[in-house]
Amino acid sequence: MDKKLKGIFSGYTGHASEIIPILQDIQDVYGYLPEHALEEVAGFTGVSKTHVYGVATFYAQFRFKPKGRKHIMVCTGTACHVSGAEQVLDALERHLGIGEGDVTEDMEYSLESVGCIGCCSLAPCAMVNDEVVSRIKPSRVSKIFPKKS
Ligand code: FES
Structure with missing residues (x-):
């Protein structure tokens, strides 16, 4: 041990x-x-x-995989949901090649969805480590979250 x-x-x-x-x-x-x-x-x-x-x-609080260097928490609260959070999440999953709760092979990004993060006027939004990323458009996901290779 x-x-x-x-x-x-x-x-x-x-x-x-x-x-x-x-x-x-x-x-x-x-x-x-x-x-x-x-x-x-x-x-x-x-x-x-x-x-x-x-x-x-x-319990949803527990993770079975380590976090990436950039841990993306996509808000799926009500305001973000009606502003397209699901499409943002789908675009991120396709772009990064991982699902919710997963981490990329290079450990750069991990992804999860969370409830309201308190920035509803900036919907749809996400937290990346301690920073808020606001008004995310699915078409901009690859620019906002560039892959290393
Ligand atoms: S619902 Fe997303 S920040 Fe409040």
Whole structure:
């Protein structure tokens, strides 16, 4: 077991009721839930890996892949939805060759959809790391998010 996991587990007793906070801590540290960490959580809490995986997949907050250097969160809240968020998301998926929750092979971009990010007057919009990208047109996606190769 690596040091990071040991550090996380040291704050818990190993009871099965602690699975969710443990998973949250793991995601805070790694940015996602690595496969080996899920196995260690199962061992630590005395439940099956399938159970841990079932808990993790139930909650949308958990990621199973690392984030790219540029993490794109496309807003699909009401204002963005009526302004074409689905078309923006489709265009991004086609352009980057990945689906929601995935990361590009070169680790440059990762993609997910989120609820309202509080910039409704700029719809359709997205957050890229900490910055808002506003009024995204599907036809401009390849210019806004250039691929390296
Ligand atoms: S609905 Fe997209 S920012 Fe509010």
